[in-house]
Amino acid sequence: MQGEKVRFVLAVVTLVVAALLVLLGLGQRTVFAPPDSVTxxxxxxxxxxxxxLPGKALKGYPGRETISISGGAKVFAAYARTADVKGWVGDTTYNSISFDTTTNELVSKTVKGSSAKAPDPAGSDLWLQQYQGETLxxxxxxxxxxxxxIASDGSTAAPSKVSVTWPLSTATPLxxxxxxxxxxxxxxxxxxxxxxIVHHRRTRGPRRTSGTGGKRPKLPRSERPRSVRQGRKAALGSGSSGGAVEGRGRRGRRLIAVVPVILVSSIALAGCSSQYWPQFSSDSSSSAATPSAPTTTAPAQAAALQPPAVTVGQAKEILSRITxxxxxxxxxxxxxxxxxxFTGSALAERSANYAIRKADSTxxxxxxxxxxxxxxxxxxxxNSWPRTVFAVVQTTSAAVGVTLLQPTARDPYKVExxxxxxxxxxxxxxxxxVGxxxxxxxxxxxxxEPDQLAAAYADILKNGDASTEAAKFQATGDTLRDKIGKPYKDAKQAALPTTASIAYSSEVSSDPSVALATFDAGAIVSVSLDxxxxxxxxxxxxxxxxxxxxxxxxxxSxxxxxxxxxxxxxxxxxVPPVGSTDKIVLxxxxxxxISAKEVP
Incomplete structure (x- = not known):
């Protein structure tokens, strides 16, 4: 009897322990669940x-951050490369927000400058993205x-309340x-x-026995009750004993009672996601979020190069504004x-055209x-200024080349x-x-040399193939020689009456040459002449x-x-690189x- 009690107690204790383990596991996702973010x-x-707000402060915790800004009548925010933001801020006094790794909190300090105000930052070509509203x-x-x-309009105090929220890992591996x-x-x-239970049934109380070994003495067939004889015939007619059927039924019911438990266990385990189990990967991204300093993954050779002045997305936006x-x-x-x-030669040509069209609408x-x-x-x-960008805009019928110049960080890009x-x-x-x-x-x-190109080509326009520079330039495909070159000049001279004469000269424009290196160590060069x-x-x-x-x-007239x-x-x-046998191609x-005036 003592052994039977131990078995029942052991079974009950095991079930209690099982319940505690399941409840503790469920508690990891409810009562003891970790916060999903930190602010x-x-x-x-x-x-x-x-x-x-520098990127280093934004990376106080890993993960996608959310910045909330308020505390001003107007809230403006824009993000760009740190060098571009610093270039735009210049000598203006500003608040610099950093992340204190000791307290794991954002802190602010004032960086004094020579100017208290700045232009309105909205619409600058430097921004990768900008936002405006009452709160952001x-x-x-x-x-x-x-x-x-972060600013209001550059002349009033910047919004005062800034908060950053980072997601935290909600994984509960236990x-x-x-x-x-x-x-x-x-x-x-x-x-x-x-x-x-089975053991208890097998060992239940002692049974009385007779001299026949516990078996009842058989009665003569004629003395057996009719009901007994009919019951036995019925049992014999079924082909099996009643005790065997009853025993199999009890075992079947026990198995049926255990199967749901196994099924429930399988379903529960199958439904658990990876965040409910320990992860043994070395990937640091799967670990819990903790404050960390940002790291760079750029290769050493890429770090040696200065970044491109704009991204393709910025270039598209800039050209959209220009058009x-x-x-x-x-x-x-x-x-x-x-x-x-527009600036330089591009502006001079456009301004003169406006004046011409005001006088002659045709x-x-x-x-x-x-x-x-x-x-x-x-x-x-x-990373500095002035900056240059070259772009080609293509349509089905034509293509144009655009050379853009940004003199300072606060200036817009202009077509030069x-x-x-x-x-x-x-x-x-x-x-x-790459850039x-x-x-x-x-x-x-x-x-x-880039600053010699304009003068050399001007000599070709004046003297044609007789120019000393002609051999350096490719003549095939150069249609400008036909439009304003020596053949054009000779024809115009011949068309004048004998009472007039024409003289041709050229000057190199004051606009600087712009040379950007090509893939083969040559360059594409923009120049202008008059x-x-x-x-x-x-x-x-x-x-x-x-x-x-x-x-x-x-x-x-x-x-x-x-x-x-x-x-x-x-x-x-x-322009090909030095040592190349290729010619310069227009x-x-x-x-x-751009100008027309009476001779003094």
Whole structure:
């Protein structure tokens, strides 16, 4: 009897332990469940107009962070490369937010500058993305070299309340083992309980025995009760004994009682996700989130290169803004508006065209940047200013090359050169994600120095094949020579009456040459020159009668002194590296009247 009690007690204890294990496992996902995020907040009180939240502070904890900003009538935020944000902030006083690894909290300090205010940062070409509203909640997964700029409008205090929320790992690796262990112990407890019951039935109280060995004496067949005889016949007719059937039924019921337990265990274990089990992978991303310093995965050779000035996405956005200004300025003939996105030779040609079209509405418009596919993006590799970007915009009928310049961090990118590509093959260029080095104007690594190209080509336009520079340039496919070269000049001279003469000269434009390295160590070079035509009378009393665009721009219908017309010529060349036998190729050009005035 003592052994039977022990068996029952052991079974009960096992079942209790199983229940405790399962409840403890479930508690890991309920009562003892870890928080799913952590938030750190900071309030700035300095009154500075700008706040900078660096990528290192954003990576106080790993994972995708959410930045919440409030505390101002207007909230503006934008993120960009840290170097770009610092360049835009410049010498303005700002709040710098950092992450204190000792307290695991954000802290703010004021960095003093020489200026208390800044321009409105909205719309800067530097931003990868910008946000505006009364309050902001910005989800980011920013790398460590990205910073967030926070402001109102640059002249009033920046929003004062900034908080960052990071996700925390909600993995509970003990749930799986506890629940699985509890179910296993439960099955063992059931088996122990069944064993105890079976053993108890087999050993229940002693039975009385007679001299016949505990068996009843058989009665003669005639003396047996009729009911007994009929019952036995019925049993014999079934082909099996009643005791055997009853025994199999009891065992079947026991098995049926155990099967649901096994099924429930299997279903429960199958439904557990990986976060409910210990993970033995060496991947640190699967571990619980803890404060950590950001790390860089860039290879050493990539770290030695300066980053490209813009991304492809930025280039598309910049060109979209430029074309919007271009469309309105071309429609309204507004040179002042055009000057917000055009500069140098590109602006001079456009401004003169507006003046011509105001006087003559039938005159053709200037070359425009079409709304088409951004086929090529070649940004300069730089962390400083000025910055240059070359792009090719392609449509089904034409392609243009655009050279953009950003003088300072707070200036927008402006079109410095705009040329129509003349069908020549653009050389292989570095990837946009790598960018290209901008070469010095007097670099000796090319077959011709960039700042000598304009003068050399001007000599070819004046003297044709007789030019001493002609052998260095490819003549095949150069259609500009036919339009304004020696054949054109000779024909125009011959068409003048004997009472007038024409003189040609050229000047290298004051715009700097822009040379960006190509994949083969050569360069694509943008330059400009001014072609000057001076028509003067050759006899006393003779007059010169300007026509077309010259007449519209000069405002003169006739003059006895003569007239000087200046044509701006923008050129894009492919220049091979020094030592190459290849020739310099004219890739594209644009030319237009930029000045017309009476000879003094």
């Amino acid at each position: 750190s907040s900071v309030v700035t009180k300095s009154g500075a107009t700008l706040t900078v 909640s910005i989800p980011l997964d920013a790398p460590s070299d990205i910073s967030l700029l 749930v799986g083992p506890l629940v699985a262990g509890g179910l296993l112990v439960f099955v063992i407890g059931i088996l122990l309980f069944v064993w105890a 919007a200004v271009q469309t309105k300025a071309d429609t309204d003939l507004d040179a002042t508006l055009a000057a917000t996105r 005159a053709a418009g200037p070359l425009t940047i079409p709304t088409g596919k951004l086929d090529v993006t070649l940004p300069q590799q730089t 050169y705009l040329v129509g590509l003349d069908g020549a093959q653009v050389p292989k260029l570095p990837a946009a994600s 290209a080095a901008r070469l010095a104007p007097d670099v000796k690594l090319l077959t011709m 072609e000057i035509e001076t028509v003067t009378p050759t006899k006393a009393g003779a007059q010169v009668n300007p026509e077309g665009e010259v007449k519209a721009l000069s405002g003169l 006739q003059t006895t002194k003569g007239i000087t017309a200046t044509y701006g010529v923008q050129l894009l060349f492919s 890739l594209g050009f644009s030319q237009g009247l």
